[in-house]
Amino acid sequence: MRKTLLGLALVAALLPAAAAGQATVQILGPPHETGEFLKPDLVEIVALDPTIHLDIRYATPNNLAGRPVYPEARAFLQRPAAEALVRVDAALKKIGYGLLVFDGYRPWSVTKVFWDMTPPDKREFVADPAKGSKHNRGCAVDLSLYSISTGREVAMPSVYDEMSPRAYPSFTGGTAAERDARDLLRRAMEAEGFTVEPNEWWHFNYRDWARYSILNVPFSEIARSRR
Numbered sequence: 001m002r003k004t005l006l007g008l009a010l011v012a013a014l015l016p017a018a019a020a021g022q023a024t025v026q027i028l029g030p031p032h033e034t035g036e037f038l039k040p041d042l043v044e045i046v047a048l049d050p051t052i053h054l055d056i057r058y059a060t061p062n063n064l065a066g067r068p069v070y071p072e073a074r075a076f077l078q079r080p081a082a083e084a085l086v087r088v089d090a091a092l093k094k095i096g097y098g099l100l101v102f103d104g105y106r107p108w109s110v111t112k113v114f115w116d117m118t119p120p121d122k123r124e125f126v127a128d129p130a131k132g133s134k135h136n137r138g139c140a141v142d143l144s145l146y147s148i149s150t151g152r153e154v155a156m157p158s159v160y161d162e163m164s165p166r167a168y169p170s171f172t173g174g175t176a177a178e179r180d181a182r183d184l185l186r187r188a189m190e191a192e193g194f195t196v197e198p199n200e201w202w203h204f205n206y207r208d209w210a211r212y213s214i215l216n217v218p219f220s221e222i223a224r225s226r227r
């Protein structure tokens with residue numbers, strides 16, 4: 001495990017179970033993967049398109065953990081996914097909207113933190129660290145829309161990271177305007193090779209996700225302003 005702050009937090013999180021002598025299997029590192037993978041090429045989204053807005057909740061206490069789990073408010077994706085996102089943003093701009101990104105590449109250690117703190121009955125909303133997440137591969141992005149005229153986030157049927165049926169892209173409640181905005185985001189993303197997660201309207205996977213391996217590289221080790 002890398003000796004990062006997150007790594008230390010992870011070790012601390014595991015200690016109580018170990019001290020209690022519990023017989024559960026503890027996962028201490030990313031899953032071992034075999035096969036051929038593309039070389040990682042993480043790029044900072046706003047370096048490609050500064051008009052994409054960021055609201056990196058995981059760098060603030062306003063997230064599932066109730067404390068920052070990212071040391072920096074930055075968002076990265078593998079280059080082809082980031083370039084596709086720029087095309088989505090350009091298409092939406094023509095009809096008055098922009099993309100508001102909550103999260104992109106997520107180091108594996110953070111996926112582990114979320115899994116450990118989530119009650120078992122809510123774990124459909126978090127990735128199993130034994131399998132890793134498409135975020136860990138730099139091929140998943142959590143995002144919403146902002147209105148260009150107001151600069152504000154567009155209302156959706158649920159808030160980001162809400163663990164309820166309102167988060168499902170198929171949810172039929174909420175207002176018509178909220179559902180229309182959600183469906184507009186989905187159509188725009190699908191047009192550029194992304195698919196929506198069946199239970200999270202804000203989460204999209206890039207089509208080539210399986211060609212990238214799970215990464216546990218902290219943001220600080222990703223070169224700044226690469227283009």
Ligand SMILES: [Zn+2]
Nearest residue numbers: 140141142203
């Ligand atoms: Zn996600």
